[in-house]
Amino acid sequence: MIGSIVIVIADLEQSLRGGDMGIATVNPTTLETIQSFAPLSADQIHAKLALADEAFQSYRQVDFAERSQWLLRAAELLEDPNHRQYYAALMTLEMGKPIQEALGEVKKCAWVCRYYAEQAPAFLANQSVATDAQSSWVCYQPLGIILAVMPWNFPFWQVFRFAAPALMAGNVGVLKHASNVPQCALAIEKIFLEAGFPTGVFQTLLISAQQVEKVVQDPRVKAATLTGSEPAGASLAAIAGRQIKKTVLELGGSDPFIVLESADLEAAVTTAVKARMLNTGQSCIAAKRFIVVDEIADQFIQKFIAAFADLSVGDPMQAHTEIGPLATTAILEELEQQVQTAITHGAQILTGGQRWNGLPGNFYLPTIVAEITADNPIYYQECFGPVALVFRVPDLATAVKLANDSPFGLGASAWTTDPQEHDYLITQLDAGAVFINGMVKSDPRLPFGGIKRSGYGRELGLQGIHEFVNIKTVWVK
């Protein structure tokens, strides 16, 4: 299966030239380099942007019905059982996601395509506003080429949640995907083409991070969105800012997961494990800081440790695997360093705290870290892997204070059956989303994004499709 993925994709794509400039498929389970890809030259980038610009001039005239048909066809391609298996295996090959989760991710991509195919006409319909004019209204028009810089952790989902609304709004997209998922990037381009979108409406640019600057500066590119780390987001926003181009940034997070005395403890523990371990802990909205009130802390921590120890670590291609390798060796080394530094600053390891050596890849054991004081570097850091930080607090107010004591503000989950505590948590937590008695998750129907250093702007929902449009005011007398 893996071999056929590599051969088929490689045969189909002309831009693969076998060079090694850091864009490569490296299997994180075996550390084997499967294939390297030469980055596009300046001339090739220029040609692709010219094609995108030309495509935009006609694509912007295409009506919603036709755009919807193409997006629904993309959903069908994703849902086809053979395709779905193929795309899922490609993700698992390139970044190590457990295969069951990869299959779920492909399904979710189909969902977001269907959602915007159905909802976009209403979201982008003209809105009448009564003024001193004979008639006045607001209409939504596309901007042109939008650059999407995307991360490897959800290699399909991150792209589809950008592309579905952007293309429905009449924009065209160019994708700079993470350097370790080039075959996913090429497969996604192919899906849009096979679905019927005209050539040039969605293109993958196999380029390095350093080449992004030139693309942003190109006058044909009208706006950019980046999902990834803070340094990458800050760099892109600075370049775009100098060009007066809009950006949306979806950056890191260190989401709190607050458990109060009245919580359903079994449900809280089960969800806590899932919320921390999804994608082997490499999710921006993973719960990362577990803040538990003293009354139930002993019980919670005991159950949490037992559940971590039960998780099945191993080959992510196997259906029963729950924890796969980290996507790259650099991520593994950084995580390992974070935990070691935490220990030297007085933290205690309750379980894990070391690599797993059952296979040669980038494996790290599910780990729980406790006794973390505010002067411990890990207190303010994001841990991008299977490492949970546990804090004990005396009461609700202290829990919220600790939760907000973070540079990030992406999501927050809190567990209590007390309605007054719900109100307090919803109003006091500094985050882009608050989930009560549930795990923070993205949903095409709800806006998604953060505050503070987690970024700005929103994806998904009504708000997401309005990010990259000209909100045009019309006044007629």
Ligand code: NAP
């Ligand atoms: P990353 O290094 O920032 O990479 C993300 C993307 O940005 C990649 O395509 C990368 O390309 C590119 N990039 C890196 N530096 C750049 C620069 N200076 N200019 C332009 N592009 C640049 O992120 P990561 O560490 O792989 O991803 C993990 C981070 O993403 C975590 O902090 C996580 O929380 C965050 N994340 C956030 C969300 C969200 O929705 N808020 C979702 C998922 C992940 P190369 O691969 O070529 O370097």
